[in-house]
Amino acid sequence: xxxxxxxxxxxxxxxxxxxxxxxxxxxxxxxxxxxxxxxxxxxxxxxxxxxxxxxxxxxxxxxxxxxxxxxxxxxxxxxxxxxxxxxxxxxxxxxxxxxxxxxxxxxxxxxxxxxxxxxxxxxxxxxxxxxxxxxxxxxxxxxxxxxxxxxxxxxxxxxxxxxxxxxxxxxxxxxxxxxxxxxxxxxxxxxxxxxxxxxxxxxxxxxxxxxxxxxxxxxxxxxxxxxxxxxxxxxxxxxxxxxxxxxxxxxxxxxxxxxxxxxxxxxxxxxxxxxxxxxxxxxxxxxxxxxxxx
Amino acid sequence: xxxxxxxxxxxxxxxxxxxxxxxxxxxxxxxxxxxxxxxxxxxxxxxxxxxxxxxxxxxxxxxxxxxxxxxxxxxxxxxxxxxxxxxxxxxxxxxxxxxxxxxxxxxxxxxxxxxxxxxxxxxxxxxxxxxxxxxxxxxxxxxxxxxxxxxxxxxxxxxxxxxxxxxxxxxxxxxxxxxxxxxxxxxxxxxxxxxxxxxxxxxxxxxxxxxxxxxxxxxxxxxxxxxxxxxxxxxxxxxxxxxxxxxxxxxxxxxxxxxxxxxxxxxxxxxxxxxxxxxxxxxxxxxxxxxxxxxxxxxxxxxxxxxxxxxxxxxxxxxx
Numbered sequence: 001x002x003x004x005x006x007x008x009x010x011x012x013x014x015x016x017x018x019x020x021x022x023x024x025x026x027x028x029x030x031x032x033x034x035x036x037x038x039x040x041x042x043x044x045x046x047x048x049x050x051x052x053x054x055x056x057x058x059x060x061x062x063x064x065x066x067x068x069x070x071x072x073x074x075x076x077x078x079x080x081x082x083x084x085x086x087x088x089x090x091x092x093x094x095x096x097x098x099x100x101x102x103x104x105x106x107x108x109x110x111x112x113x114x115x116x117x118x119x120x121x122x123x124x125x126x127x128x129x130x131x132x133x134x135x136x137x138x139x140x141x142x143x144x145x146x147x148x149x150x151x152x153x154x155x156x157x158x159x160x161x162x163x164x165x166x167x168x169x170x171x172x173x174x175x176x177x178x179x180x181x182x183x184x185x186x187x188x189x190x191x192x193x194x195x196x197x198x199x200x201x202x203x204x205x206x207x208x209x210x211x212x213x214x215x216x217x218x219x220x221x222x223x224x225x226x227x228x229x230x231x232x233x234x235x236x237x238x239x240x241x242x243x244x245x246x247x248x249x250x251x252x253x254x255x256x257x258x259x260x261x262x263x264x265x266x267x268x269x270x271x272x273x274x275x276x277x278x279x280x281x282x283x284x285x286x287x288x289x290x291x292x293x294x
Numbered sequence: 295x296x297x298x299x300x301x302x303x304x305x306x307x308x309x310x311x312x313x314x315x316x317x318x319x320x321x322x323x324x325x326x327x328x329x330x331x332x333x334x335x336x337x338x339x340x341x342x343x344x345x346x347x348x349x350x351x352x353x354x355x356x357x358x359x360x361x362x363x364x365x366x367x368x369x370x371x372x373x374x375x376x377x378x379x380x381x382x383x384x385x386x387x388x389x390x391x392x393x394x395x396x397x398x399x400x401x402x403x404x405x406x407x408x409x410x411x412x413x414x415x416x417x418x419x420x421x422x423x424x425x426x427x428x429x430x431x432x433x434x435x436x437x438x439x440x441x442x443x444x445x446x447x448x449x450x451x452x453x454x455x456x457x458x459x460x461x462x463x464x465x466x467x468x469x470x471x472x473x474x475x476x477x478x479x480x481x482x483x484x485x486x487x488x489x490x491x492x493x494x495x496x497x498x499x500x501x502x503x504x505x506x507x508x509x510x511x512x513x514x515x516x517x518x519x520x521x522x523x524x525x526x527x528x529x530x531x532x533x534x535x536x537x538x539x540x541x542x543x544x545x546x547x548x549x550x551x552x553x554x555x556x557x558x559x560x561x562x563x564x565x566x567x568x569x570x571x572x573x574x575x576x577x578x579x580x581x582x583x584x585x586x587x588x589x590x591x592x593x594x595x596x597x598x599x600x601x602x603x604x605x606x607x608x609x610x611x612x613x614x
């Protein structure tokens with residue numbers, strides 16, 4: 001007891017000392033602000049430059065001396081790329097694939113996660129070990145043979161080849177299962193007394209509670225699809241079926257001089273993921289706290 | 295609903311009517327595994343997809359690595375020849391060496407910067423802290439292709455921002471991506487830019503978890519920031535630093551999207567990291583076995599490292 005009050009008194013002195021801001025405190029505060037702003041600039045400058053460069057003429061983007069803002073703000077690049085049917089088709093195609101991929105991934109992985117979290121069945125441990133093992137196979141090893149497999153299955157150049165191979169993921173099953181394990185069993189027992197079957201319990205009880213893991217995993221899946229480049233360049237060969245990253249990389253090598261247009265296109269291609277991130281930033285950053293491994 | 299109830303009822307009745315050991319055990323087993331059919335149904339989609347697109351390719355890779363095979367002919371068993379070809383190929387070893395160099399260029403800087411970033415975040419106001427966290431994380435969600443496009447323009451020889459800035463200090467322009475001496479470093483910087491977000495935020499989360507009493511006690515002893523960092527923060531974050539070091543290593547040595555887009559591995563192979571070496575080999579060489587053997591050799595090392603990390607992290611979580 002005595003130590004506790006002692007501690008409290010000490011804490012109080014520390015706080016009192018803090019309230020009194022001396023010159024040194026202010027020097028530290030200013031230094032911290034400057035370093036903080038430096039971090040923000042380092043993180044955001046390249047993106048800000050990309051957005052602004054989209055308003056420049058093609059020669060202005062790489063003009064010396066360097067100018068951050070254009071002489072004249074030119075909307076033409078954005079108008080032109082938005083009016084380009086190939087680009088818009090590519091964006092639409094990629095968006096469709098990303099949505100299908102996200103929905104499919106959440107569906108198959110949450111069903112599996114529920115089974116592993118709540119049901120008792122034969123070979124449960126064995127299956128769990130098999131599923132988790134797939135997490136440790138680095139991408140490159142199976143990238144090559146997956147390509148051979150989808151070639152054999154005659155899946156090249158289709159939406160299926162982009163959506164199906166990555167949809168089931170041991171990492172996502174693991175993540176959602178962890179969440180399901182934390183749901184108290186008493187809720188379930190009540191539902192079971194009401195005569196609900198296992199699948200109904202999933203639909204009526206687990207699914208409505210699944211928003212937090214679904215937001216985090218759904219965004220992860222969407223981002224992974226939207227940003228993917230290597231798998232598409234192996235499997236998609238017709239230009240009209242390119243995904244957006246493939247389109248940008250091809251644009252960069254084939255129309256190397258149209259830099260303002262390239263930057264406008266890159267900005268529009270980055271916009272959906274940045275918007276999604278800003279909407280859900282609290283959950284995404286909060287999740288990192290959740291996964292905060294000591 | 296009614297059917298499940300009846301089924302459950304019959305099960306109990308059976309067990310009561312025939313109280314022999316064997317039957318009882320079977321009944322108990324049936325009760326224990328009563329969900330088997332439903333469970334398999336729920337698992338089917340995920341397991342089928344994993345089987346076709348992950349497990350089978352993995353097994354197939356192991357098989358093909360012992361074969362002489364290309365798309366146009368039947369596989370022919372060649373023993374460990376693919377492996378010996380890889381292991382005696384100086385180009386493979388050069389790419390591994392480059393991978394380690396790339397790790398040295400990225401991981402230590404990232405850890406140090408992320409550590410300072412986290413120290414800053416925990417010491418400023420809540421609002422400034424959240425602005426800092428959101429800003430540092432934004433590059434993480436940007437694709438490798440867009441990052442490559444932006445940085446390649448910043449590195450541009452005649453009109454790029456970097457050469458212009460250095461020119462202001464009287465430094466002659468450098469062809470960053472065209473000079474074998476600089477190209478790998480030029481790719482390391484966007485890699486750090488992309489990877490900082492996650493590393494920093496994990497670091498922040500770990501630092502927030504350190505009990506404030508420790509710092510108060512240190513402040514009582516008159517410790518300054520450096521001493522608090524050395525005697526409280528660093529020892530408390532030992533595990534997390536180790537975790538970030540290993541995952542950073544695994545991620546950096548596998549990096550290949552940035553060099554693929556920015557340089558294609560050149561100039562003079564100076565940016566051909568291990569995975570890019572394998573990828574380019576696969577696209578250019580009709581003998582698939584070589585590329586697969588190389589990928590598997592890399593896997594043995596990386597798979598072991600990541601499995602160890604997972605075990606380590608999980609055991610820590612269980613202890614909590």
